[in-house]
Amino acid sequence: MKVLISAYACEPDEGSEPAVGWNCARQIAAHHEAWVITRSSNRERIERALAEEPFPRAHFVYFDLPRWARFWKKGNRGLHVYYYLWQVGAYFVARKLHVQVHFDLVHHVTFVNYWMPTFLPLLSAPFMWGPVGGAESTPEALRSALSIRGRIHERLRDIVRSLSEINPIVRVTARKSVVALATTDQTARRLESLGCERVLVYSQVGLPDEEIELLSALPVRYSRPFRVFSIGNLLHCKGFELGLRAFGSFHRRFPASEYWIIGRGPEQKRLEEAARNAGVAESVVFWGSLPRPEVLKKLAECDVLVHPTLHDSGGWVCAEAMAAGRPVICLDLGGPALQVTEETGIKLPAVSAEQIVRDLSAALIRLGEDPALRVRLGQASRRRVYEHLSWDLKGKALARLYEKASVA
Numbered sequence: 396m397k398v399l400i401s402a403y404a405c406e407p408d409e410g411s412e413p414a415v416g417w418n419c420a421r422q423i424a425a426h427h428e429a430w431v432i433t434r435s436s437n438r439e440r441i442e443r444a445l446a447e448e449p450f451p452r453a454h455f456v457y458f459d460l461p462r463w464a465r466f467w468k469k470g471n472r473g474l475h476v477y478y479y480l481w482q483v484g485a486y487f488v489a490r491k492l493h494v495q496v497h498f499d500l501v502h503h504v505t506f507v508n509y510w511m512p513t514f515l516p517l518l519s520a521p522f523m524w525g526p527v528g529g530a531e532s533t534p535e536a537l538r539s540a541l542s543i544r545g546r547i548h549e550r551l552r553d554i555v556r557s558l559s560e561i562n563p564i565v566r567v568t569a570r571k572s573v574v575a576l577a578t579t580d581q582t583a584r585r586l587e588s589l590g591c592e593r594v595l596v597y598s599q600v601g602l603p604d605e606e607i608e609l610l611s612a613l614p615v616r617y618s619r620p621f622r623v624f625s626i627g628n629l630l631h632c633k634g635f636e637l638g639l640r641a642f643g644s645f646h647r648r649f650p651a652s653e654y655w656i657i658g659r660g661p662e663q664k665r666l667e668e669a670a671r672n673a674g675v676a677e678s679v680v681f682w683g684s685l686p687r688p689e690v691l692k693k694l695a696e697c698d699v700l701v702h703p704t705l706h707d708s709g710g711w712v713c714a715e716a717m718a719a720g721r722p723v724i725c726l727d728l729g730g731p732a733l734q735v736t737e738e739t740g741i742k743l744p745a746v747s748a749e750q751i752v753r754d755l756s757a758a759l760i761r762l763g764e765d766p767a768l769r770v771r772l773g774q775a776s777r778r779r780v781y782e783h784l785s786w787d788l789k790g791k792a793l794a795r796l797y798e799k800a801s802v803a
Contacts, residue, residue, distance in 0.1 A: 396427040396499040396797060399489055401515055403481060404505040405433040407444035408687060410711040415526070415599045416505040417441075422790025423502070424453035427797065430492060432485050435459040458488050478511060486514035493518050500797055503527075503568075507599050507708065509582055509589075510556050512564035516571035523800050524568060525576030526599040528708025529556065530585040531729040533632060537705055540748035542665055545631025566590060573800045578708040579729050595796075598733055600709045601786040602718055610718035611777050613695045615770055621652040621763050624697040626690060626712040627704070629660030634703035634726070636662075636669045637748060641701075641755030643673025649763050652678065654701075657693060659684045694719055698769065699762050702731055703755060705745070710734060718780040720773030724758045726751065734784065739776040 400423060405416030416433065423429045433441070435457040445453075459465065460480055489501070502523040503513045509527040516522040533541070533549050541549065559565055569575065569589035576597040577583035586594045602610075616622075623642065627633045635656060642654045656666070656679065663681065670679040682693065700716035702725045710731035713723050723740035725731040735742055741761075743754045762769055782788075 397496055398423055398427045398429050398797065399492065399496075399498045399501045399515070399518075399520070400429055400431045401482075401485060401489070401501075401503045401513060402431055402433045402505045403478060403485075405431065405437050406440050408440075410687065410715075411709070412505050412507060413437075414601075414711065415507055417444075418601060418603065418786045418789075419502075419504045419793070420453055420455075421450060422786055422793060423797075424450045425790055426794040428452050428454075430454045430456060430496065430498070432456045432458055432488055432492075434481070456488060456492065458485055460484055475511065478506060482511075482513050486517065489515055489518060493520065500800060502797075507578065509577075509586060510559035510562075510565060512559075512562055512568055514564065516568050521573045521800055522568075522571050523574050523576075523796070524572040524591070526578045526597050527576065527586075528578035528582045528599070528730070530582040531579055531706035531708055532581075533705040534728075534745055536747055537745060537751075540637075541631045542662065544661065548631065560585070560589065574796060576796075579733065581729070582708065596733075597792075598709070598730060598784075600711055600714050600730060600734060601784050601789045602714055602780065603786050606715075607718050607780055607785060610691065610694075610715060611720065611780075613719045615720060615773060616696070616698050617766060619651045621649055622655060622697045623652070623699045623701050623759060624655040624657065624693070625701050625703075626657045626694075627702075628658050629656070629662040629666060631662055632705045632707070633658075633662075634705050634751075635666055637703045637751050637755060638701045639666060639669045639675070639679065640673055640752045641703075641759060642679070643670075643675050644752070644756040645759040645763065646673075646675045646678055648760060652763070654679045655682060655693060655697060656680070657682045657685055657690055691715070694721065697721065699724060699759065701755065701759070703743075703751060704729065704731060707731060714780060714784050717776035717784075720770075720777050722762060722769055722772040722776065724755060724762075734779075736775075736779065739772055739779050 402416030404412035406413035420431045498520045501520045508529045569591045574593045575586045575591040583594045670676045700723045707729045713731045726745045727742045741758045
């Protein structure tokens with residue numbers, strides 16, 4: 396098949412959105428002839444990776460808005476506006492390609508966001524949408540525990556998402572999809588309400604086999620101090636403040652323990668204050684933002700991942716920790732709740748902030764007191780990653796979906 400892929404974010408050796416774009420392109424090209432429209436800013440890294448490991452059936456088409464139309468975009472500032480405009484331009488690039496190539500299928504991959512439109516369904520070819528997420532929200536009962544910035548952000552996010560759902564392009568995208576892949580059950584329900592006829596829950600989280608092998612080779616830790624860790628941008632929705640409060644209670648029982656937090660963001664000062672208030676400032680290390688290889692090295696020096704995110708469609712760090720045989724403690728919300736099972740970690744209900752802190756602390760105590768349990772959960776975690784979160788397996792599943800979608 397000749398497949399057109401839209402992957403705004405697409406970079407090798409990265410996590411999150413860039414990993415979705417890159418690994419989807421890589422897997423699709425293993426089964427079909429793939430043309431990938433992505434940003435010109437991704438070109439250098441992509442071509443460097445292709446020089447080391449070519450996949451001949453992938454044809455990358457680089458596109459960005461003219462310099463005069465993007466001078467105002469700096470990092471994440473103006474990102475969503477720029478992304479919208481990029482999708483408009485990418486449609487015209489795709490339309491010219493379609494005249495030349497006659498695609499059998501068109502597939503939007505990134506951004507993984509259901510309420511941001513793509514114009515590719517307007518092409519005369521079957522359209523596949525996703526995986527997309529974004530319907531996950533912080534439960535109302537937990538919002539009072541957020542910072543003022545966090546509460547405002549959540550409310551604005553609700554409003555923007557609701558307004559976006561009445562965008563006619565979003566609705567056309569939904570109705571023209573022969574199949575839509577939702578990252579979570581919450582997003583699946585929203586896609587169905589927008590008019591998608593066929594919706595499947597399909598997580599965007601996966602790991603390349605070479606990375607799974609690397610992580611699975613890490614030995615189990617038995618040495619002191621007992622070390623828990625969290626990885627992610629320091630945002631209100633990550634729930635790290637709850638993790639720090641729980642660690643305060645745990646640390647009083649296990650003084651030979653540390654909490655490592657890897658990432659940076661606007662909540663850092665608030666989190667540092669939370670560590671002081673919990674009496675554990677001397678045992679909490681904020682490592683800041685680190686390159687991905689350094690993050691994986693730090694993971695090897697830790698015992699348990701604490702991931703109390705309040706809304707998350709993915710959760711790559713959970714998959715990475717599981718591949719390394721590290722048990723995961725998470726909330727029964729969003730993407731992490733689909734990855735983590737009772738056999739591989741501990742999922743906690745999210746009823747109130749006080750309940751989460753109490754249950755997080757109890758889960759840490761349980762794992763701190765029982766090394767055999769950590770080993771058992773870690774072994775099951777590694778098996779689950781091999782069986783469900785390998786990109787090679789996910790690529791084969793995509794190939795089967797393509798065959799059905801192209802004749803729909």
